[in-house]
Amino acid sequence: MQTILLVPISRGIGVTSAALGLIRAMDYNGVKAAFMKPFLQDDTLDKQSSLDSSSALIMDAFGLTPPKSINRQRVERMIGDDNLDELMEEVVENYQSIGNNQEVIICEGLVPTTEASYASQINRAIAHALDAKIIFVSTVDTSSPAHLADKLDVHAREFGGIASDRILGCILMRVHDVPNTFDSQPVAPGEAVVSLDKDFMQAMVRLSPHFNTDQFRLIGVVPFSDSLSVPRTWDIAAELDATWLHVGEAKSRRINHISLTARSVARIDEVFKRGTLIVVPGDRDDLLLAAALACINGIPLAGLVLTGGVVPNPTVAELWQSALKTGIPIMSVEADSFETVQSLMHMSAEIPSDDTERAQEVTRYVAAHLDLSWIKEYFSGDHKPRLSPAAFRHQVVKKAQQAKKRIVLPEGSEPRTVEAACICQSRGIANCVLLAKRADVEQVAKNRDLILPEGLEILDPDTLDMSKYVAAVVERRKGKTSDIQAAEQLKDTVFLGTTMLQMDEVDGLVSGAIHTTASTVRPAFQLIKTAPQYSLVSSIFFMLLPEQVVVYGDCAINPDPTAEELAEIAIQSAESAAAFGIEPKVAMISYSTGASGTGADVEKVTRATQIVRERMPNLAVDGPLQYDAASVMSVGKQKAPDSPVAGQANVFIFPDLNTGNTTYKAVQRSANVISVGPMLQGLNKPVNDLSRGALVDDIIYTIALTAIQAYSDAI
Structure with a gap:
């Protein structure tokens, strides 16, 4: 196990963001990383996790559990008492509590500040106590290479000089005046690597000959991004000491613009845009009513800040009731408008520990700008490759891009679906077909500040020649459906999309954002039907565990399958697992392992395992296995020492829907695991169902899964 200490050279450079990105990039390359922050920068802790903000963000992003940090008060007392060695013993004890199951532990060092003048001393002591390698984290003025060279030289002296074997290199964060082509899109680690200006690099080599050599690598250059510095409306309330009048969607809305508004209604139309925080005197009833109208018309403002300690009178408040249903956050502050805006301008850019969405975006963004070749070289030969969640998601997108399939989206004017379709179309994940009126889609795009990409198809069901679809349905369901019944069924866009799929006009279908599972699946059973080699349709979830991606089936369709089923x-x-790059090791789950249990349920699993072995003799499969015997190596060796699967299973087959769905939900919720699915399997053509609470990312990956299924079916 190795240790890397991230040493920040100055404050406000994003050392935690660097840690997030580095861990994700390592995870993408199959390198197991843990995290610890040995010492608190200040003594502020996250209320929910009792961790510092860095550790709380890491825990939320990767499911890791960092050890507790030592508080600043104790550090200062121990240093004052000349007990640094004892302090480092405590650091080593915390470090060892992480365990030996990781290949590298990323440690976040202290930022040198006026309050933490001992930061360099502490960082040097950590490096020696943990035998850590050093990566400096800094920013850079690209017009002044000498300044960066001097800073690196001064800080490197603490660790034996810039040519020391202990020093690996540096990551430059928040760099201005460099290309930034992936400002907010989720991209794969290493996909957006940028280089500094040639003249700058030549000057750096003259000033610091080891810079960007094997002795001191430039591991990443991360451009500054305005879009990743946007706070939530929720975050500014504490900053302003505001009183909430209506919380609404304050935890999900983000502030892209701040508008200090005091003009007449006729002259403020341009401020009513998505993501705008409107700062307005609390007694301007006309502006408040104009803002209410904007909300009702579908413009998702970031929120309203009513200044001067004035709240709307009861008449205005009554007129606002419909607008409040849109989720608009509203708060009141005692300060005047100018003071309020000044406070917002000086607000910290740190990511709040509970801002999961922003942390994930920053994680992807930083990882995309890191040099993966360095990670591969540094860890080559010292670890076993595995399919990490990050690698799985990237692989899904890449395979979908190669498939070039046409996917129909029956819920064509649903806002999340429209946004997902725009992203999939622009990134080449799939050619998306929205079933909706063009005017409705364009209105959604306007409200969400989306640009409808070239090639995105919008088909209005009212303008289609329905006679051919009626004929196709009647033919497919001979003796079960009349022309009149078929015409009525085709008014349902899910049924229409399924008919288009059956007629090979599209390659796959994704629905369920506003429809029930039954509404999505029933037309598929009626029109698409099962593939010739199968007698049933089932489902799987891809569970993105911190360690690897595993498959759970069936968790959504079959209540109590027979042994054959x-x-x-x-x-x-x-x-399905093999199609997505997972070498299947199948565990047939039961409440007992091997021959230790008896009863009809165990016999069913035993018989099912025998059938699988007969039909697929080269497949690694075993059962009955208890879940812990299948997933935990130490338990597997004890309970099933001769099993080819025990302790290392990655495909878990549950005996019935009750067990499967309960396990899936329990793991997902208790371990904060991301799941992708359910993905239906066994149909002639791919149809997939969404959760009605699906996020845009969920829809994107479901579209990608569907495209890959369509490609695999066509081979």
Whole structure:
């Protein structure tokens, strides 16, 4: 196990962001990383986790549990008493509590500030106590290479000089005047690597000959990004000491613009845009009513700050009731408008520990600008490759891009679906077809500040020649549906999209953002039907565990499958896993392992395992296995020492829907695990259902999964 200490050279450079990105990039390359922050920068802790903000963000982003940090008061007392060695013993004890299951531990060093003047001394002591390698984290003025060279030289002296074997290199954060082509799009680690100006690099080499050599690598250059510095409306309330009048969607709305508004209504139309925080005197009833109208018309403002300690009178408050239903956050402050805006301008850019969405965006963004070749070289030969969640997601997108499939989205004017379709179309994940009126889609795009990309198809069902679809439905359902019944069914866009899929006009279908699972799946059973080699349809979830990606099946479709059906589910799931780059090791789950239990349920799993072995003799499969015997190596060796699967299973087949769905939900919620799915398998053509609470990212990955299924079915 190795240790890397991130040493910040100055304040406000984003050392935690660097840690987030570095851990994700390592995870993408199959390197298991843990995190610790040995000492608190200040003694502020996250109320929910009792961790410092850095550790809380890491825990939320990666499911890691960093050890507690030593508080500043104790550090200052120990240094004052000349007990630095004892302090480092405590650091080593915390370090060892992480365990030996990681390949590297990323430590975040202290930022040198007036309050933490001992930062350099402490960082040097940490490096020696943990035998850590050093990566400096800094920013840079690209017009002054000498300034960076001097800073690196001064800080490197604490660790034996810039040519020391202990020093690996540096990451330059928040760099201005460099290309920034991936400002907010989620991209893969290493995909957006940028280089500094040639003249700058030549000057750096003259000033610091080891710079950007094997002795001192430039590991990443991360451009400054305005869009990743946007706070939530929720975050500014504490900064302003505001009183909430209506919280609404304050925890999800973000502030892209701040508008100090005091003009007449006729002259403020341009401020009513998505993401605008409007700062307005609390007694301007006309402006408040104009803002209410903007909300009702579908413009998602970031929020309203009413200044001067004045709140709306009861008449205005009554007129605002409809607008409040849109989720608009409203707060009141005692300060005047100018003071309020000044406070907002000086607000800290740190990511709040509970801002998961922003932390994930920053993590992706930083990782995209890191040099993966350095990670591969540094860790080559010292670890076993694995399919990490980050690598899985990237692989799904890449395979979908290669598939070039046409996916129909029956909920064509649903806002999340429109946004996901725009992203999929612009990134080449799929050619998306929205079933909706163009005017409705364009209005959604306007409200969400989306640009409808070239090639995005919008088909208005009212303008389609329905006669051919009626004929296709009647033919497919001979004796079950009349022309009149078919015409009525085709008014449902899910049924229409499924018919288009059956007629090969599209390659796959994704629905469910506003429809029930039954509404999505029923037309598929009626029109698409099962593939010739299968007798049933089942489902799987891809569970993005911190360690790796595993498959759970069936968690959504079949209540109580027979042994033959369970075997078929296992085969379908193994084939799906293989299609997505997972070498299947299938565990047939039961409440007992091997021959230790008896009863009909155990016999069903035993028989299903035998059938799978007969039909797929080269597949690694075993059962019955208890869940812990299948997933935990130490338990697997004890309970099933001769099993080819125990302790290392990555495809888990549950005996019934009750067990599967309960386990899926329990793991997802208790371990904060991201899941992708459910993905239906066994149909002639791919149809996939969304959760009605699906996020835009969920829809994007479901579209990608569907495209890959369509490609695999066509081979």
